[in-house]
Every structure is written in C-alpha cells, then in structure tokens.
Amino acid sequence: MCNACITNAVKKHMISRRDMFRSAVALGAASVAAGIVTARPALAAAHGTVVDLTHTFTPEFPTFDGVPGLTMEQTVKFDESGYQLFRLTVDEHSGTHIDAPLHFTTDGTSVDELPVENLVCPLCVIDIEARAQEEVNTMVSTEDIETWISANGDIPEGACVAMHSGWADKVGDASYRNDADGNFTFPGFSKEATDMLMEMGVAAIGVDTLSLDPGNSADFAVHYSWLPSGRYGIENLAGLRNVPAAGATVFVGAPKHGGGTGGPARVLAVT
Amino acid sequence: MCNACITNAVKKHMISRRDMFRSAVALGAASVAAGIVTARPALAAAHGTVVDLTHTFTPEFPTFDGVPGLTMEQTVKFDESGYQLFRLTVDEHSGTHIDAPLHFTTDGTSVDELPVENLVCPLCVIDIEARAQEEVNTMVSTEDIETWISANGDIPEGACVAMHSGWADKVGDASYRNDADGNFTFPGFSKEATDMLMEMGVAAIGVDTLSLDPGNSADFAVHYSWLPSGRYGIENLAGLRNVPAAGATVFVGAPKHGGGTGGPARVLAVT
Numbered sequence: 381m382c383n384a385c386i387t388n389a390v391k392k393h394m395i396s397r398r399d400m401f402r403s404a405v406a407l408g409a410a411s412v413a414a415g416i417v418t419a420r421p422a423l424a425a426a427h428g429t430v431v432d433l434t435h436t437f438t439p440e441f442p443t444f445d446g447v448p449g450l451t452m453e454q455t456v457k458f459d460e461s462g463y464q465l466f467r468l469t470v471d472e473h474s475g476t477h478i479d480a481p482l483h484f485t486t487d488g489t490s491v492d493e494l495p496v497e498n499l500v501c502p503l504c505v506i507d508i509e510a511r512a513q514e515e516v517n518t519m520v521s522t523e524d525i526e527t528w529i530s531a532n533g534d535i536p537e538g539a540c541v542a543m544h545s546g547w548a549d550k551v552g553d554a555s556y557r558n559d560a561d562g563n564f565t566f567p568g569f570s571k572e573a574t575d576m577l578m579e580m581g582v583a584a585i586g587v588d589t590l591s592l593d594p595g596n597s598a599d600f601a602v603h604y605s606w607l608p609s610g611r612y613g614i615e616n617l618a619g620l621r622n623v624p625a626a627g628a629t630v631f632v633g634a635p636k637h638g639g640g641t642g643g644p645a646r647v648l649a650v651t
Numbered sequence: 652m653c654n655a656c657i658t659n660a661v662k663k664h665m666i667s668r669r670d671m672f673r674s675a676v677a678l679g680a681a682s683v684a685a686g687i688v689t690a691r692p693a694l695a696a697a698h699g700t701v702v703d704l705t706h707t708f709t710p711e712f713p714t715f716d717g718v719p720g721l722t723m724e725q726t727v728k729f730d731e732s733g734y735q736l737f738r739l740t741v742d743e744h745s746g747t748h749i750d751a752p753l754h755f756t757t758d759g760t761s762v763d764e765l766p767v768e769n770l771v772c773p774l775c776v777i778d779i780e781a782r783a784q785e786e787v788n789t790m791v792s793t794e795d796i797e798t799w800i801s802a803n804g805d806i807p808e809g810a811c812v813a814m815h816s817g818w819a820d821k822v823g824d825a826s827y828r829n830d831a832d833g834n835f836t837f838p839g840f841s842k843e844a845t846d847m848l849m850e851m852g853v854a855a856i857g858v859d860t861l862s863l864d865p866g867n868s869a870d871f872a873v874h875y876s877w878l879p880s881g882r883y884g885i886e887n888l889a890g891l892r893n894v895p896a897a898g899a900t901v902f903v904g905a906p907k908h909g910g911g912t913g914g915p916a917r918v919l920a921v922t
Contacts, residue, residue: 429768430767430768430770430771431767432767432907434907435907436763436907436908436909437763437906437907437908437909438908438909450908452908452910452911455742458756458757459757462755463754463755463871463874464753464754464757464912465742465743465744465754465912465913466743466911466912467740467741467742467743468739468740468741468742468743468908468911468914469738469739469740469741470738470739470740470741471726471736471738471739472736472737472738472739473736475907475908476907482735483734483735483736484733484734485729486729486730486735492707492708496701496702496703496919497700497701499701499917499919500701500902500919500921600734603734631771631902631904631919632904633902633903633904633905633916633917633918633919634904634917635708635915635917636703636705636706636707636708636746636747636915636917637707637708637709637721637723637739637746637915638707638708638709639723640723640737640739641735641736641737642736643739644906644907644908645904645917646770646904646905646906646907646916646917648767648770648771648902648904650771
C-alpha cells in the first residue's frame with residue numbers, strides 16, 4: 381500500500397471518526413437538555429485510571445551525553461528552619477522530558493509557548509517491543525503506522541503518537557543507552573514515519589528511549605524535521621505497557637520556563 | 652451553621668452526587684452496548700477548552716524569600732552544535748509550584764511519591780477577589796466554603812480546591828508580595844477552612860498567591876496542618892478567572908524528582 385493510499389485511507393477514517401465525535405457531542409447536548417449528568421463536566425470523577433508515563437528523575441538517570449542531568453542541594457534544613465527545600469540543577473534534556481521546536485531551531489517555539497491544546501491529546505501507542513528485542517536500533521516505520529491504523533482505526537488530529545519499545549524497563553541498566561562496545565543502541569522513529577504523522581496532523585511524538593531518532597542515527601533526521609515543523613517530542617517515557625494502544629488521553633505537563641528549549645515534564649495518561 | 656452541620660450537609664450532597672455519577676457511568680455502559688461512542692475513550696476529542704493555570708517561569712518571577720528562583724545558562728549553542736539547550740538552576744518552591752508534605756515534615760510524602768490519582772482532580776474555585784481588594788491578607792473561611800457549596804453543590808472527594816483572589820494579575824508588580832511598607836501582603840487559606848476541606852476528603856488546595864497561608868501569617872498554620880496530613884498544595888496559580896467555579900478538571904503536572912519537597916509544575920484545567 382503506497383503512502384498516498386494510506387494518507388487517503390486515513391483521511392477517510394478521520395472524517396468518519398469526526399462524525400462519530402460529533403454524534404457523541406450531540407448526545408451530550410441531548411443529555412443536558414434531558415437533565416442527565418453528562419460525562420464532560422464530571423471528567424475527573426468519570427475517568428477510570430490515571431497512569432504515570434514519567435520516570436522518577438534522579439542524578440543517576442541515564443542521559444544522552446552521559447553527564448548527570450540533575451543535582452539536588454538542600455538549601456533549607458528542617459532541623460534548622462522547621463521546613464526544608466532543595467535547589468535543583470537540571471539539564472533541560474534529561475529525565476522524561478520535552479523537546480520543543482527551539483531545541484533544533486534558532487527561532488522556533490520555546491517550551492513555554494507550546495499551545496496548551498496540544499498538551500492534552502488522544503494517545504496512540506505503537507508497540508514495536510518484540511522487534512526491538514532483536515534489532516536494538518529499529519525504527520517505527522510507515523508500515524507500523526499502517527498496521528496500527530488497521531487494528532485501531534484513525535490516528536486523531538492532534539494526537540500524541542508514542543513508540544513503545546520496552547526500553548523503559550532497561551532504565552537502570554547500561555543497555556538503556558549502549559551496547560557492550562559503547563555504541564548508542566536504542567529504537568526511535570524513522571523520518572518517513574514522522575513525515576506521515578505530520579500529514580495526519582499529529583501534535584506530538586513520544587519515545588521510551590533517550591532520543592526521537594534511533595541510537596545509530598548519524599543525521600538526527602527526525603529531530604531536524606519534526607521539531608522545525610513546530611511540533612514537539614517527548615523522550616524517556618515510562619509506563620507505556622500500562623495504557624491501551626488507543627483510547628487513552630495523555631496530559632503532557634510541559635515545563636513553562638520562558639524561552640526554554642524543553643525540560644523535564646510530568647506525563648500522565650487517563651484511560 | 653455549625654461545622655458538623657455543614658459536614659453532614661456535604662455528606663448528603665456527596666451521596667446524591669455519587670448516585671448521579673453512577674447514573675452517568677450506567678449511561679455510558681448503555682451507550683457502549685448500543686454501539687454509540689461514549690465520551691470516556693474520546694476524552695481529549697470531547698473536551699471543550701484547555702486552560703493554562705501556570706505562570707511563565709522567569710528569573711524575575713516573585714519569590715517568597717526575594718531571591719530569584721530560576722537561572723538559565725545556555726550550555727549548548729545552535730551556531731556551534733546545530734542544536735541548543737540550557738542548564739537550569741531552580742529553587743523548588745518558586746514559580747507555579749507544588750508544596751509536597753515533605754516540605755513541612757521530616758518524613759512525609761515527597762513530590763515524586765504523590766499518588767497519581769490525586770493529580771487529576773475535579774477543580775473547585777472559591778472566588779474571594781472582591782474582598783481581597785479591600786483586605787489584602789484576607790483568608791478563605793469556612794463561610795466561603797459554605798457559600799460555594801450552596802451555589803455549586805458538594806465539593807467532590809479528591810477535589811482540588813483553589814482560592815481565586817485576583818492576585819495573579821499583580822504578578823509583575825511589587826504588590827504581589829508586599830505593601831508599601833515592605834510587609835508580606837496577600838490572601839491565603841484559614842486553618843479552619845482547610846480543616847473542613849480535610850474532612851471532606853479534598854486532595855489538594857491551591858492559591859494564586861505566594862503562600863497557602865496569608866501574607867501576615869505568623870504561624871504558617873495551614874502549611875503545618877495541611878501538608879503533614881499527607882495532602883499537597885499548589886502556589887502561584889494563574890488563570891483562575893478563566894475556569895468555572897465548578898465542573899472543570901485539573902491536571903497537576905507535579906515534577907517527579909526523587910525525594911523532592913515540591914517544585915515547579917505545569918497545571919492545566921480542562922473545561
């Protein structure tokens with residue numbers, strides 16, 4: 381199936397799914413008219429489960445450059461002051477974190493400028509764990525997207541599409557970052573796949589590894605195309621095996637320091 | 652109306668509201684059975700508006716102790732490396748941020764340990780803006796809670812109850828923190844009010860000022876009771892005038908550094 385065919389098929393899916401959403405909204409309006417409690421205002425009460433997609437961030441958390449991404453200095457002590465707090469030194473691109481467009485551009489959107497409507501997204505999880513066990517630098521491909529759509533329907537506009545490679549389980553081990561020879565080894569997205577996701581109006585991509593591009597990437601093709609397009613990425617996601625392939629909503633707690641290129645984020649899914 | 656009366660009235664409200672939620676869930680189940688799209692899996696698509704309750708965090712953002720809470724050092728430059736990033740130095744309790752129980756205890760819950768189900772909450776906003784314009788150290792009282800309940804029904808278990816004092820608009824001005832004589836001046840919660848919220852099973856409180864306690868507090872009574880109870884607080888909220896008193900859901904993107912006493916958070920409401 382050619383890419384254009386897929387795109388057309390996807391558009392068709394999207395139209396039909398939009399009609400379904402319209403029906404749901406209409407149903408909600410009818411419910412209000414009838415005096416029935418609708419799910420929308422009771423969102424928190426109506427949700428099933430909150431799933432944490434965030435690793436605990438520690439000075440030992442693996443980083444791309446191998447330098448600790450966090451230090452914590454206790455600047456106020458409880459026994460002296462009756463309360464306590466820390467001063468943190470944080471490298472923006474460490475822990476479960478955001479890559480804003482400004483990370484790979486000179487004038488792109490900074491992390492505080494990301495549109496808030498792109499921080500609450502339908503979550504689509506593409507599972508490549510089985511393949512990643514054999515091919516450590518494997519990439520999410522256009523075929524993986526096609527397979528996902530066949531199984532789950534359309535990828536909604538404004539979605540966050542996450543790669544689940546199983547890598548989150550390795551985070552305490554050197555193999556999260558390197559092979560035995562010290563080469564970067566982890567899965568990522570292919571540029572062809574993220575180009576396809578761009579056409580579908582996807583808002584964000586996420587990976588459970590150190591980089592949007594695979595470990596053996598020589599050109600950071602995804603970083604240099606996805607981020608300059610104005611979209612953002614999430615790296616070092618956790619917990620993706622605890623959410624469904626489709627149907628969850630992800631809340632991306634991107635940091636909001638002015639002019640930042642990214643930074644540690646709390647990422648939660650609601651199923 | 653005595654506190655016990657209010658508590659009983661609230662319990663009664665809660666029971667009836669719970670029954671309404673049950674009806675809503677049953678309605679959802681019936682919709683699934685009928686092949687109709689329910690709002691739950693289409694959460695992100697079905698929501699109305701995402702409202703940012705987070706101030707942009709800058710080195711100039713006012714802090715309790717007057718010391719800048721953020722510095723940013725560019726450690727990788729685009730013209731040298733083809734990408735760019737910053738190293739941040741962050742005082743945990745600056746910007747829009749979380750107070751975890753560990754901030755005012757020696758062994759309480761740290762910010763990374765906050766239960767995730769308490770980070771997605773029904774949002775209740777208590778508006779004391781009119782009074783705060785006259786009384787700069789005014790407090791959310793039990794009467795304010797009673798008035799809110801009369802107007803909006805119960806405060807749901809697990810809610811986040813936020814004080815809207817209008818202070819967020821002053822954030823660029825010295826009056827956000829001090830009066831002309833240099834005294835701390837800003838509204839907060841009274842201990843009596845937060846004790847009542849504890850009885851109602853509220854998960855979190857939030858303020859649009861520098862502290863959960865008012866500026867002229869001599870004893871930090873709310874900090875020393877609310878936080879040791881295992882609950883958390885949010886300080887320096889923004890945007891509360893853009894959400895309804897009841898009906899929104901708040902996503903609290905608490906940071907997840909291990910053993911932290913709090914830290915800057917992205918807080919978003921979905922209406």
